[in-house]
Amino acid sequence: MELDDRKKRVLQAIVDDYVATNEPVGSKSLIERHNFQVSSATLRNDMAELEKLGFIEKPHTSAGRIPSDRGYREYVDSLMKIDTLTAKEQEEIEANISGTVDEAAELIKSATHSLSEATGFVSLSMSPRLRKSFLKQMKILMIEPGKALVVLVLSAGVVKDKVVRIPNYLTDEQMFKLSGAIEKNLTGKPLDEITFVTVETAAKDTEIPSPLLKQVLYEAYTAIKQADQLSIYLEGEHKMLAYPDFSSLGRARDLLGTLSDSGMVAGYVNEMENLATSSGKKDSYMIRIGQEITLEGLDDCSFITATYNMGDTVSGNIGVIGPKRMDYSRVISKMDFVKKKLNEELKKLT
């Protein structure tokens, strides 16, 4: 069932032409644009074959062929060659990313922005997964009676904080003691190994009456857990409206509706990432095409993600969502470049 050489070329040509023109491509125009050394009838036979194998399909009887999801899949897996960016393209991307941002979150945002600008598609980034990072510092600051700020400094230089409610009569000094104890005992532990019990044990040798303690500990614990929460940043949703692929209002609405539920998208990205990690297959990028994407309204999209790193144990994702009728090679090389730059800049921060 391996495709012979010419059939591969035909499929590739169909994808290329369709991406470029957004029109079903027929045997004749294929001959005109590419110099196959055979007649259109031969190509017709090849195309019939490709259709039987599920790589291409007809929108209606008397039209040319368009790639199916499977066709795109074959294309990205073994047909396309990734080209390199021109110096100018590289410059544009770099200009957007570097600059004076010196906080990781800002940096990641700017990379996401750059990615959307460079591709013209929706781009996204997931905040770093901090489960594997560990506590470096913990401070509890009294704000006013009954209210305190828990500040966590994690490895990889991430700072998180959260306002929590505490019993009114707890003093500044008690808080200081408490945070010191927790800090001392939990430093170095990965976040995902910290449980309520660990926190409780860590606080044992303070002399604060335990009923009071309980609430604070619980708040401290949730603050730690919340630091681990994933957040997603999406940009450029409206750009999808520019593509004829979504010119039907219904499609556009479904797509943007789904994208507006950022929690759902975040969940999907996370799931994809986990799947890829556990299956051990780790390309530098991941692609989902059309129906492979289980999010509603993304049937005509492709979803490409990559992983960035912050320190040794912490990573997150950046990604692009565009019409599946996209120039994969260019998009991938752009995303790869953004990722590379982002990694470099993140390294500088630590």
Next chain:
Amino acid sequence: MELDDRKKRVLQAIVDDYVATNEPVGSKSLIERHNFQVSSATLRNDMAELEKLGFIEKPHTSAGRIPSDRGYREYVDSLMKIDTLTAKEQEEIEANISGTVDEAAELIKSATHSLSEATGFVSLSMSPRLRKSFLKQMKILMIEPGKALVVLVLSAGVVKDKVVRIPNYLTDEQMFKLSGAIEKNLTGKPLDEITFVTVETAAKDTEIPSPLLKQVLYEAYTAIKQADQLSIYLEGEHKMLAYPDFSSLGRARDLLGTLSDSGMVAGYVNEMENLATSSGKKDSYMIRIGQEITLEGLDDCSFITATYNMGDTVSGNIGVIGPKRMDYSRVISKMDFVKKKLNEELKKLT
């Protein structure tokens, strides 16, 4: 140029019908739906008059009339009567707002969400304008050599923080002294009266060598200034695609494109707010209709905002953007209710 009574009723009826049906309304259907005690010919004369005055217009020669921006303006200014919400509507809104959120930012977000859900339109909120709030606490926490976290506690219970870079050899203790000095001298001052000079003066009596100080002070100062920065939160952009008013892809794209530039929208809201404040005219809500809105692509929208309060001196805005062909009365009463609830909940927080 005052409209006589019947003409007012005609205009009102035209707006009501057009909002309900999205179809140009003609003299005959007007007679059918409302019981004017006159013939269609009379209404035709009235309508010709209204058109001459600029309240209504024809999309093309042989069609009915639709309200012009001016017509809507007249309608909201003096024709419509604001109706009250049903118990059920109130409940739905309340359910979304109250709940367990106990941080102001979260609360405001949830109100915004609720507003979008209730109206079916885009909703937005501006973070509180903190210029008028004052410093209650300031702490500088060392994170690691060269890096510190500036934590500001402002009146109205707002907590802001920022990671800043500091000279490597500054110690924890020095930082503590410094923040104490600044805190002591600036507490009670409104944010907009704090300048770099004030900060410098406040730090005078610490014994830290001044060249070192300069950089930290500058960072502290920018941290304070940044706390004052406005941020905007927009929700439900995709919902606009559901309205036939934006069924043309071009319009939809312009609209969503503009809305995606949140800085621009924020600037506009701020400008509107300032204008209203300085002109002294302070309704409980503000409306901009169609061309009155200077943002690109919002010609077919109306933009309604209201002000929420946090403590005595601090306020922000919530708002709705929908098609100008909207049921103003319902939208306004919903927004009013959300605002009321939000104010109540914010009060509870302090």
Next chain:
DNA sequence: GATTAGCACTCACCACTTCCGAGTGCCAAC
């Protein structure tokens, strides 16, 4: 002077038709 009935006119919209051409499958010949 305001209101009304009547009438000729306008024009978007819909359904219907026609026509064109790019594309197809298939077959017989090379």
Next chain:
DNA sequence: GTTGGCACTCGGAAGTGGTGAGTGCTAATC
């Protein structure tokens, strides 16, 4: 396996006519 030829398909553009809701205007009436 490749090719030329041919009948067939069908979406889309362009044209057509009828319909109906709407208009403005005029002359008669209250």
